[in-house]
Amino acid sequence: MNDWNNWLDEYYAKFKPAFDPAVYANLVAFRDLAVDVRERKAKLIFAGNGASASISSHGRVDFTKQGKVRSLDFNEPNLITAFSNDxxxxxxxxxxxxAFADEGDVCVFISVSGTSPNIVKAAEYAKSNGLQVVTFTGKSLDNPLKALGDINFWMDSSAYNVVEAVHMMWLTTVVDMLIGKAEYSVS
Structure with missing residues (x-):
């Protein structure tokens, strides 16, 4: 038991950078940007690979349902396979x-490494077409996705599960900030 207690203490210490007050400014900036997107009737567009795709889908639903910010993601298998093939x-x-972005939309790209070619190229496309970019990355501070972001959330860790959990926490924190409280009915 003691060995696991020490292991868990060390493991949960890896999450500490997520709660650094330096992150608060980005949380507020993303919340304000989401309010602006909602008021302009634009949309948030989420994308990522693997677990980051799942986080993207969850974020898209929560921002749409709870935050009342129109959102979409690209996790439809037919879309992925057809566009990848072609x-x-x-x-x-x-x-x-x-195909789907309109002027004034905001892209939310999630990649632990910040080096996924499909996500980096999407961020390059977004920037070259006047779309704002919010990034969620980890691992290296100097990753190419983070370099393309207008608002950047970076988790100082190379532990994928830690970074992914923190990305989800930061996204849902912004949803709760849109609502103004942490406990509310979702129906």
Missing amino acids: YGYENWVARALE
């Missing part, structure tokens, strides 16, 4: 943006 995997998210 345009190459590294280009499919950028091509989906080309």
Whole structure:
């Protein structure tokens, strides 16, 4: 038992950077941007790979349902496979943006490494087309996705599960900030 207690103490210490008050400014900035998107009737567009795709889907639903900010993600298998087949995997998210993004939309890209070619190329497309970009990354501070963001959430960890859990926490924190409280009915 003692060995696991020490292990758990060390494990949960990895989450400490997520609660640094330096993150608060980004949380407020993203909340304000989401309010602006909602008021302009634009939309948030979420994308990621693997677990980051799942976090994207969860974020999209919560921002739409609870936060009342129109949102979408690109996690439809038919879309992924058709666009990947026709345009190459590294280009499919950028091509989906080309098809679905409107002026004034904001892209939310999630990638632990910040080096996923399809997500980085999507961020490059977004920036070159005047779309704002919010990034959620980890691992290296100097990752290419973070370099393209207008608002950047970076978790100082190389532990995928830690970074992914923190990304989810930060996203849902912003949803709760839109509502103004942490406990509320979701029905």
